Amino acid sequence: MTDQLSITFQALADPTRRAILARLADGAASVNELAEPFEISLPAVSRHLKVLESAGLISRTREAQLRPCKLEPEALKHAFSWMETYRRFWDDSFDRMADYLAELQARTARTAQTPNNPPRAKEPKA
Secondary structure, eight states: OOOHHHHHHHHHTSHHHHHHHHHHTTOOBOHHHHHTTSSSOHHHHHHHHHHHHHTTSEEEOOBTTBOOEEEOTHHHHHHHHHHHHHHHHHHHHHHHHHHHHHHHHHHHHHHHHSTTSOOOOOOOOO
């Protein structure tokens, strides 16, 4: 059994599927419109669309002979919230590291300015 988050990331793992989602962010499109920028067959595009639809990332409706595809942004919310947790973790970690480096630089600057630290003599060249 695979969880929904894994299915979503599996669908997003392919660059063609990500490009299709990017195109659908501009609005609904037919299979032919989605296939246009790719050098792959219509059946290959249809297979990509089935993966996206199975993951809940797109929906397809029937309008006469057409089957327009539409982005389902709600399906990305779960993946986004999962990634957001880790983004906050890394942001906090980098902030702590920046604070620590600033503290080290301040200590180094203070140590270099104290009168008890005369300038070092250059060592003679051999």
